[in-house]
Amino acid sequence: MKKFYIILILLVSHSVYAQIDYSKLIIGRNNGAKTLHDGNVTNTFGFAESLGELIDVPGPTIYLNEGDSVEIDFWNMSQGAPHTIHLHGLDVNQENDGVGALSFDVYHMAHGFYRFKAPHAGTYLYHCHVVSTIHVQAGMYGVLVVRPQNGDPNQVWTGGEAYEKELIITSSEIDTNWHTDAVLDHPYDTINPVPVMIPDDYIPQYFLVSGLSDTQLSNPANYYWAAEDAKVYLRQSNAGYYGTRYIYPSSVSARTLSSDGRPLPAEYVNDTLEVYPGERYGTMIQLGSDPFYTIDVEYFDLNTNEVKSTQTYTIRTSMAGLDENSIFSSTIYPVPSSTGVFYSSEEFQSEYEIYSITGNKILEGKNMRIDLSDQPKGMYIFQYEGWTKKLLIN
Amino acid sequence: MRFIILVVLGFLVQDTIAATLDVRLVIQAGTINLSGATLDARTFSQNTTFQPNSDILIWTTNDDVNLRVVNLDSDPHGFEIDGYTTSFGTIAPGDSSEQNIVLSNAGVFRYFDNLNSPFNAYLGLSGVIHVKDASDTTPYFYWDIREYQELWNAQIIGGSNPALNSYDPEQFTINGNHYPNTVTDPLARVTGNVGNAFKVVVVNNGLSIHSLHFHGYHLSIEADSKYSYTLGRSKDTFPVHPEEHLVLSCTPDKEGEYPVHDHNLVAVTGGGEYSTGMLLTILIDP
Numbered sequence: 001m002k003k004f005y006i007i008l009i010l011l012v013s014h015s016v017y018a019q020i021d022y023s024k025l026i027i028g029r030n031n032g033a034k035t036l037h038d039g040n041v042t043n044t045f046g047f048a049e050s051l052g053e054l055i056d057v058p059g060p061t062i063y064l065n066e067g068d069s070v071e072i073d074f075w076n077m078s079q080g081a082p083h084t085i086h087l088h089g090l091d092v093n094q095e096n097d098g099v100g101a102l103s104f105d106v107y108h109m110a111h112g113f114y115r116f117k118a119p120h121a122g123t124y125l126y127h128c129h130v131v132s133t134i135h136v137q138a139g140m141y142g143v144l145v146v147r148p149q150n151g152d153p154n155q156v157w158t159g160g161e162a163y164e165k166e167l168i169i170t171s172s173e174i175d176t177n178w179h180t181d182a183v184l185d186h187p188y189d190t191i192n193p194v195p196v197m198i199p200d201d202y203i204p205q206y207f208l209v210s211g212l213s214d215t216q217l218s219n220p221a222n223y224y225w226a227a228e229d230a231k232v233y234l235r236q237s238n239a240g241y242y243g244t245r246y247i248y249p250s251s252v253s254a255r256t257l258s259s260d261g262r263p264l265p266a267e268y269v270n271d272t273l274e275v276y277p278g279e280r281y282g283t284m285i286q287l288g289s290d291p292f293y294t295i296d297v298e299y300f301d302l303n304t305n306e307v308k309s310t311q312t313y314t315i316r317t318s319m320a321g322l323d324e325n326s327i328f329s330s331t332i333y334p335v336p337s338s339t340g341v342f343y344s345s346e347e348f349q350s351e352y353e354i355y356s357i358t359g360n361k362i363l364e365g366k367n368m369r370i371d372l373s374d375q376p377k378g379m380y381i382f383q384y385e386g387w388t389k390k391l392l393i394n
Numbered sequence: 395m396r397f398i399i400l401v402v403l404g405f406l407v408q409d410t411i412a413a414t415l416d417v418r419l420v421i422q423a424g425t426i427n428l429s430g431a432t433l434d435a436r437t438f439s440q441n442t443t444f445q446p447n448s449d450i451l452i453w454t455t456n457d458d459v460n461l462r463v464v465n466l467d468s469d470p471h472g473f474e475i476d477g478y479t480t481s482f483g484t485i486a487p488g489d490s491s492e493q494n495i496v497l498s499n500a501g502v503f504r505y506f507d508n509l510n511s512p513f514n515a516y517l518g519l520s521g522v523i524h525v526k527d528a529s530d531t532t533p534y535f536y537w538d539i540r541e542y543q544e545l546w547n548a549q550i551i552g553g554s555n556p557a558l559n560s561y562d563p564e565q566f567t568i569n570g571n572h573y574p575n576t577v578t579d580p581l582a583r584v585t586g587n588v589g590n591a592f593k594v595v596v597v598n599n600g601l602s603i604h605s606l607h608f609h610g611y612h613l614s615i616e617a618d619s620k621y622s623y624t625l626g627r628s629k630d631t632f633p634v635h636p637e638e639h640l641v642l643s644c645t646p647d648k649e650g651e652y653p654v655h656d657h658n659l660v661a662v663t664g665g666g667e668y669s670t671g672m673l674l675t676i677l678i679d680p
Contacts, residue, residue: 088607089630094650097609102651102675133659133668196668201562202660241658243603243633262612265626276605276633278657302603302658303561 020115021068026085028106028128029055030078030184032139034174036206037214042179044139045078045128052376054394056338057211058170058239059142060373062126064118065151066158072114076106081188083140085114086129088278089261090144092116098129105130105190121148121157122261123168123235123280131186131196137178141239143168146261156233156257156282163233163284165226169313170211171275171297172240173204202241207299207309214311221334221343223316225369228289232315236273237280242308245298246273246283251290258282276302292316318347318368332370332382336392340373352384354391411528412456419449419473421465421485421507421519423551428565429572429664429671433547436467437518438505447570448505448521448599450536450581454528455500464490469551471519474508476619476637484509497525502595502617502639512601512636513550516540518570520599522639532643533592536581539634539672540600541566541661561601566661566672573662576674584654584676588646596632597639604661604672607631610652611676617641631657646678 032044032055046055064070076083082105086098095103096114106112128140145168148158155162177183177199186196206213212222226232238244248254248271256268259281275281287293293315300307331345347368354363354372362375372380372393380391417440424444426435439445453459463473465485473482473491482491497503507519522538541563546556568576577583586592593616598604612628620638634640655662655673664670 086609089612091610091612091630093648094610094652097650097652099609099653102653131668133663136659197666198660198663198668200666241660243605259627260612260629260631262628266623268623274633276603276631276657277659278605278607278631279629279633280631302605303563303601304559305603306559 019069020071022064022118023071023073024062025049025073025075026059026062027051027053028074028076028078028083028140030080031055032057034139034211036174037212037216040176042174042176043181043184044179045083045135045184046139047142050376052378054338054377055139057139057141057208058172059126059140061142061168062144064144064146066118066121066146066149068118070116070118074106074112074114076108076110076112078108080108080185081135082107082130082190083128083135084112084130085126086132087114087116087144088125088127089122089280090116090119090124100130100190118146120261121146121160122258123237123282124261125237125239125278125280127239131188133198134178134183134186134196136239137175137241138184141170141172143170143235143237145235156284157263160263161257161284162231164230166233166235167224167315168235169209169297170237170239171244171299172208172238173242173299174206174208175199175202175204176206178202204240204242204308207242207297207311208240209297209311209313217311217313220316223314223343225316225318225343226287228287228317230287230317232285232287234283234285235280236275236283238275238277240299241277241302242299243277243302244275245300245307246275247271247296247298248273248285249293249295251288252285252293254283254285256281256283287315287317290317332389332391335390336394338394340371340375340393342370342372342391344368344370348384350385352382355381355383412454412458414458414460415453416460416462417451418462418464421463421467421471423467426518426570428542428567429667431544431565431665433542433544433565434551435518435547436471436507436514436551438463438521442466445570446518447538447567448518450521450538450569451505451523453497453523453525455525456496456498457525459495459497460492461495462490462492470509471507471514472509474506475523476504476506478503497523500525500527500530502597502619502641504597504599504637504639506599510550510555513555515599516601517547517550522595522597522599524595533586533590535584535592535594537568537594537596538570539566539568539596539598539604539606541602541672544665558601563600563602564666565664566656568672568674572664572670573673574670582674585679586646587679588649591643591645593644594642595639596634596642598634598636601636602661603633603635605631605633605657606654607657608652608654608676610648610650610678611644611646613642613644615640616643649678649680651675651677
């Protein structure tokens with residue numbers, strides 16, 4: 001009889017897992033150390049995709065396909081307060097909404113499972129919802145992209161407009177006074193809530209575009225590369241506590257097509273777009289043949305409307321300043337890379353290949369932006385026309 | 395001919411539903427208890443006892459409203475309805491002013507003290523009028539959102555207006571309440587059933603921009619007093635600017651209890667304490 005029950009349980013559990021189209025491990029940690037543009041390092045909380053991966057802010061982008069049955073296995077390795085994952089905008093049911101008081105908190109070394117069906121194709125956020133004022137500021141947020149049902153990475157939604165490249169831009173801020181141990185090591189009790197105090201003021205010193213600011217953004221290593229005349233889909237979101245205003249270059253047409261994971265009833269065509277905390281937008285921009293395009297992002301205080309910072313994000317077209325007939329010589333940067341993304345200063349005439357340290361080929365192509373961000377940290381071998389270079393993700 | 399009869403019938407029906415109302419709004423001084431702070435405030439109330447938030451007035455289209463505003467405060471005040479041309483003049487302490495008002499179009503209107511703008515309105519002298527069509531049976535819920543900087547209230551009442559560019563509020567409220575009191579406010583707390591439509595009227599009577607995020611559902615923008623190009627958008631996060639009002643509609647597709655809060659997450663705190671600010675939950679039964 002006992003054997004029968006065991007078999008029954010195995011069958012039931014198998015059928016549950018059989019319904020899952022996509023399973024994803026996300027690890028929560030409290031031990032991040034983010035290097036800011038001036039060299040200062042601040043404590044952060046954050047998310048990672050594997051045990052060997054250091055956390056960064058924002059967390060890894062999660063990609064799903066519309067209609068997928070998804071399971072996120074959230075493993076809290078924080079050694080501190082519990083965490084959750086709130087699937088912001090995905091309209092999941094209460095049990096999977098990531099609000100501890102209404103479902104469950106995930107304590108240190110525990111796993112929490114969030115199961116849901118990926119909704120409309122679009123741009124969403126995910127973030128911790130435990131003492132969210134502190135934990136989101138600490139860095140526990142990331143972008144979640146739902147692609148069309150067929151998984152097409154170059155289409156806004158099923159039957160929607162196509163694009164050549166997408167650019168995920170998340171705005172946020174850091175007030176380092178909120179990143180001290182005294183603030184981050186707050187008390188917490190799910191059953192018997194205790195008061196949690198925040199610092200007196202929120203006066204950020206750093207204004208981030210996808211985790212970078214100021215000289216980090218002006219560093220060519222962090223330019224975003226796109227081909228001449230490319231149609232680029234901006235997936236914009238605001239994970240901060242200030243308003244943001246995108247100011248597009250006058251030489252591009254910018255059409256906002258969607259917001260909060262839904263198509264707009266009518267395209268919004270303007271040379272600026274305001275994105276408020278928690279909002280997301282999808283904006284199509286048409287590049288031309290200029291070598292550089294810059295998007296200014298203004299950060300304004302929601303209480304006074306005063307602009308506190310302007311950050312400039314650079315898109316460089318792949319032909320810019322390059323001699324397409326030049327022989328590939330040397331430069332791939334940055335090495336090491338903390339994001340897993342490398343760039344070539346020159347175009348490739350034939351395909352390169354990238355191997356893991358164990359000799360498995362993991363990537364080939366001619367793209368000047370070499371994206372290994374989905375790979376674990378470690379050493380990789382880059383080979384091109386008999387030329388070899390070691391790439392390190394740290 | 396049939397059309398004329400229908401039109402006449404329509405007017406007759408409207409006449410029979412619209413009412414003559416005598417409304418008295420009393421300007422009073424009092425204190426409001428927020429998260430760890432008690433602040434001096436001024437509000438409009440239909441009662442002669444001080445209320446912590448100015449009343450939300452719900453009328454029917456074409457109601458013939460005889461509105462009398464009584465000033466029981468020690469300072470002069472005014473009264474204005476946004477988008478409706480009428481003047482109550484300056485109402486001296488102990489005095490009152492009266493006007494006859496007929497609002498023929500359904501919609502949301504913000505009323506406020508137009509003297510010492512925007513500071514008197516900030517103190518609490520601003521509220522909401524919702525004019526409904528008699529045929530509109532949709533359940534409505536009302537969120538009059540505002541915030542306070544604790545030191546400002548006494549300063550303004552003392553006759554000194556602070557610099558707007560120094561505004562840094564610590565208290566964030568819905569209908570004068572902070573969480574968890576927001577959940578016991580029947581005007582604010584959305585309750586309903588799967589498949590039954592509801593609407594939320596959001597009016598920002600504060601000085602800050604708020605970005606309200608709904609868990610669980612997307613809502614459609616039915617009315618927006620500032621940015622008409624947003625009409626029809628289906629969203630989960632709604633920026634609401636000072637003096638702006640929105641009407642949002644939703645037909646819930648699932649049961650559950652879901653938070654709604656300002657996603658400027660500083661505003662879910664109150665007096666520095668998490669989470670005693672601009673937050674409530676909506677409750678949908680099967």
